[in-house]
Amino acid sequence: MRMDALLRAGEPMYLVIAGELKGKIIAGEFCPGDTLPSENELRGRFAASRETVRKSLKELENEGYIYSRPGKGYFVCKPEYGRFTLDLREDEDAALRHIAVIVPRAEVAQVLGLDKKKRVIEIVRITHKGGRPSACEMRYLPYSQGQPTIEADIDYAVFPEVAAGKTSAFAFHTEMSISAESAAGKAAQYLECPEGTPLLVLRRYLVSLSGERLGYAVKYILPSSGPLTATTGLLLK
Amino acid sequence: MRMDALLRAGEPMYLVIAGELKGKIIAGEFCPGDTLPSENELRGRFAASRETVRKSLKELENEGYIYSRPGKGYFVCKPEYGRFTLDLREDEDAALRHIAVIVPRAEVAQVLGLDKKKRVIEIVRITHKGGRPSACEMRYLPYSQGQPTIEADIDYAVFPEVAAGKTSAFAFHTEMSISAESAAGKAAQYLECPEGTPLLVLRRYLVSLSGERLGYAVKYILPSSGPLTATTGLLLK
């Protein structure tokens, strides 16, 4: 008996099987470390071909619920509650404060691995919330004197988002460090807050495949702009 | 001609194809938004069956490089540079400071959705670095008076890690908020730092499938313990 009844809903067989198994995992019928029914067992139970069953299992594997061991079987994963996903894509509301080609201060030169004479492009953006500054960000990129005009660099300099569109994609990745610091200097100035105010500080590094740092960005966030939020990756659906 | 030469290395055909395509994407031969060769085209080029080609493509899709549109083809993704992965699994070095069943203060009761009389288990852990406190964490769980002994609850209370092993896995997920705050009260006391020191604050919530908050943890981190780090998910391999 093919389970065509379930297919009438338009849901492909392999998703039906995957959903069935996922349900049992979430309900606790299968616990972390447990062995799942073998492909053969499932093949019989759902009257599906082996490849279809394997497709279901592959789906669950991709979603992080199970893993397989050749010669042994499929097992339920231990959830990774220590892995969080942080989404920083909402930052499009930042207003440009200024752009300049400058001689970088020591910190920036060091981060980008430049000698002191080399100049960089500095881009400062400020985010407002309720009429008051809530965050500011300084981005730095090596200034290649010569061919590229500042304008081209600026386009590129929206940091990786644009760069990705015009050069080889996936040739970079981004690293970030998160810390808390007291407001001081430029940051306090841009944010119009007293020195000593605790700030959330995000430092991002644009890193090439070969490990070079091609860009550096520091963002200072006032407590008033609310916390960052992150979630454990699983269970979106 | 089957590309058996490439298979001799022990690498399955579908990974060879996937690697080939991935290389071209990373090298910039295929840019974000570009269409990839069709399944049929690849089928011919690699002398493989359609399912094998599809397996390659599925692999790249899982890794986040491409996506497909029925009737149109496969396309190169725009890298998601705004999505970061945060790894918090190194926190096993924290020493237990104390455990107690207490009447929660207002903040905790509100977070957990408890009325004032309900008691909670409080677990305080302190992390040391170079002989000095570098972080402290307070965890709170509703105290179910009755059957469960404190000991059982404590076992459960290592928060989700242990809970996952004994109840239904994947029945919870964790949410987190990250902020910067000035040291004050208990936190300053546990960390032996002056009030006003900027602290990185992580608040984690154990959330059930139905949206209930089953646990709450606040961790205060001194600047001295170094920043949190996160990376853009791709390109691990």
Next chain:
DNA sequence: TAGTGGTCTAGACCACCGT
């Protein structure tokens, strides 16, 4: 209509694991 991806099948051979 032709081309594309999405699903599914029934078989095949292999490497791995346990007894």
Next chain:
DNA sequence: CGGTGGTCTAGACCACTAC
């Protein structure tokens, strides 16, 4: 050895897209 998963094939039918 028998059972398990891993790879691969050659076909089939479908839905979607574009012309």
